[in-house]
Structures are given as C-alpha cells and as structure tokens.
Amino acid sequence: MADTMTHHTDHGTDHHDHGGDEKLWDGGKQPFKASYGKLMMWYFLLSDAFTFAGFLIAYGTLRMSMPTWPIPDFVFSAFPWFTGTLHHKPLLFVTLMTFVLLFSSFTMVRAVQEGHRENKQGVVFWMVLTIIGGIGFLSCQAWEWTTLIKAEHVSVTKNPFSAHTEHGRYLAGDGHEIKAGDTFQPGDSYLIHKHDGEWGNLPYEVLDADGKNMMDDSGNKLVKNQAFGPKAFGALFFFITGFHGFHVLSGVIFLIIICINSATGLYVKRRNGYEMVEKIGLYWHFVDLVWVFVFLVFYLI
Numbered sequence: 001m002a003d004t005m006t007h008h009t010d011h012g013t014d015h016h017d018h019g020g021d022e023k024l025w026d027g028g029k030q031p032f033k034a035s036y037g038k039l040m041m042w043y044f045l046l047s048d049a050f051t052f053a054g055f056l057i058a059y060g061t062l063r064m065s066m067p068t069w070p071i072p073d074f075v076f077s078a079f080p081w082f083t084g085t086l087h088h089k090p091l092l093f094v095t096l097m098t099f100v101l102l103f104s105s106f107t108m109v110r111a112v113q114e115g116h117r118e119n120k121q122g123v124v125f126w127m128v129l130t131i132i133g134g135i136g137f138l139s140c141q142a143w144e145w146t147t148l149i150k151a152e153h154v155s156v157t158k159n160p161f162s163a164h165t166e167h168g169r170y171l172a173g174d175g176h177e178i179k180a181g182d183t184f185q186p187g188d189s190y191l192i193h194k195h196d197g198e199w200g201n202l203p204y205e206v207l208d209a210d211g212k213n214m215m216d217d218s219g220n221k222l223v224k225n226q227a228f229g230p231k232a233f234g235a236l237f238f239f240i241t242g243f244h245g246f247h248v249l250s251g252v253i254f255l256i257i258i259c260i261n262s263a264t265g266l267y268v269k270r271r272n273g274y275e276m277v278e279k280i281g282l283y284w285h286f287v288d289l290v291w292v293f294v295f296l297v298f299y300l301i
Contacts, residue, residue, distance in 0.1 A: 038278065042282070045283065055239070059236045059297060063232075069230060072090075072091065073090040074161065076090070076091055076144070077089055079092050094295065098295055100136045101288055101291055104129070104137070104288070107126045108284045112274075114126060115267075116274070116278075118268070123277055124259060127262065141241065154234045154237075158231065158234065159233045237298060240298070244294055251287055254283070258276055258280050
C-alpha cells in the first residue's frame with residue numbers, strides 16, 4: 001500500500017514538473033519583452049544595416065585605392081537660387097537636407113509618444129509632419145541629382161570633377177602638380193565643362209616637385225590633356241544615395257498608410273499603444289541613422 005502511494009506521489013510530482021516545463025516553452029512569453037512584430041522589425045533592420053555597411057565599406061575601399069578623389073566642398077557646392085559668385089556654397093544644401101530628415105525623426109518620436117497615450121489626434125498630427133519632412137528630403141535629393149546630372153554632367157560612367165589641391169593647381173595621379181591652361185583660383189569650381197556639346201580638352205604643363213617643367217624624351221615640355229576624375233565616384237554616389245532614397249520613399253508610403261489607418265480609428269480598437277506606429281518609427285529612425293553615415297562618408301570625408 002505504502003509502495004503504491006509512493007508510486008502515485010512520485011508520478012504526480014513528475015507530472016507537475018513536466019507541466020511546468022511545458023508552461024515555460026509554450027510561447028506565451030514575449031522575448032526581450034517585445035511583440036512578434038517589433039522583433040521581426042529589429043531583425044529586418046539588422047540585416048539592412050549589414051547591407052548598408054557593405055556598400056559604405058566598398059566605397060571606402062575604392063576611394064582609398066584611387067590616387068585622387070573629388071573634394072566634396074567643390075562637388076556639392078550648389079544651392080538653389082544662387083548663381084555666379086554666390087553659387088559656391090560648400091555643403092550648405094546637403095546640411096539643409098540632413099536637418100530636414102533629422103527633424104522628421106523628432107516628429108516621429110512625438111507620434112510614438114502620443115500613440116502610447118492613445119491620443120489619436122496627436123498621432124495623426126505628428127505623423128503628418130513626419131511625412132512632410134520625408135517628402136521634403138526626397139525633393140532636396142531630387143534637386144541635387146538633377147544639378148549633378150544636367151548642370152555638371154556627372155554620370156555612372158563619367159566624372160567631370162578632376163582632382164586638384166586646395167591652393168589652385170591640378171594634381172596628377174603620380175602625385176606631381178600640373179599647371180592647367182585654366183588653372184582655377186582657390187574656392188572656384190574645377191568642374192570640366194562642355195563647350196558646344198563637347199568636353200573641354202585643355203592642355204597643361206606637367207611640373208615636377210620643385211615646380212619646374214618636366215620634359216619628354218625629345219627635350220620638349222611635357223604637355224598632357226586635362227583628365228576626368230575617377231569613374232567610380234558617380235556610380236557609387238548615385239547607387240548608395242539612391243538606395244537610401246528608396247528606403248526613404250518606402251518609409252513615406254508606409255507612413256501615409258499608417259497615418260490614414262490612425263485617422264480612421266483602426267488602431268484605437270486594438271488598445272495596444274499604437275504599436276504599428278512604433279514599428280514604422282523604428283524603421284524611420286534607422287533610415288535617419290543610415291543617412292548620418294552616408295553624410296559622413298560622402299560629404300565630409
């Protein structure tokens with residue numbers, strides 16, 4: 001009898017422990033205290049971060065392998081409504097672009113906060129401002145691309161921005177300074193322009209490290225034609241900034257959809273703190289963070 005009772009007791013204990021294990025692994029607990037949707041968004045952002053990191057590392061590798069590279073202060077110096085001597089505004093326009101995008105990140109934070117408070121009007125208001133910021137950034141990028149392509153003729157296969165040093169002399173690939181026929185003044189653009197539909201083919205005299213003319217085998221002054229900058233510049237710029245712009249465009253589309261759903265009261269019924277707004281907020285902050293790295297790599301270094 002005692003053995004039978006002991007057997008039943010042990011069996012009951014085993015069953016209790018087994019049931020406890022099942023409770024731990026039944027999927028009821030949220031990992032990292034995050035919902036499935038937010039966890040999947042983090043996984044997506046992590047994989048996307050690796051993609052952008054690969055692109056930027058490739059850019060850095062190609063740039064460091066080139067003997068010369070365009071200086072951002074001269075490539076990105078245009079600003080709307082300014083022409084002539086006022087045209088040269090180094091990095092001013094891209095700074096405006098960056099401010100617009102970062103401000104939209106702030107408005108996105110406010111939209112998420114209002115969602116946690118279940119304030120529908122607040123969510124819609126701040127999301128509308130975020131959408132305006134995203135559209136503003138895309139408009140600025142469209143103007144920048146148009147200027148580079150149409151006015152300055154940069155393409156994925158041709159880079160009219162020849163290399164130069166800050167004090168007004170062109171720099172050859174071998175490190176020697178070269179004196180061009182239209183040597184620019186410090187602060188002026190060194191873009192190779194088209195003349196009558198043809199690219200300028202300006203000769204220059206090659207100087208050695210002491211500033212003296214270098215001679216060819218016949219004893220004549222060594223003269224070369226003005227060279228284009230590295231082709232990889234345009235291809236890398238348009239691809240990486242375009243890939244980021246595609247992310248911004250996708251974000252704006254999703255923001256509009258979620259804003260409309262919020263305005264119609266769809267998320268009010270769920271009573272989950274407007275989690276969908278928080279998820280698109282994670283994506284939007286990621287896009288802003290990536291732009292900080294793109295801005296650093298392309299425009300500042």
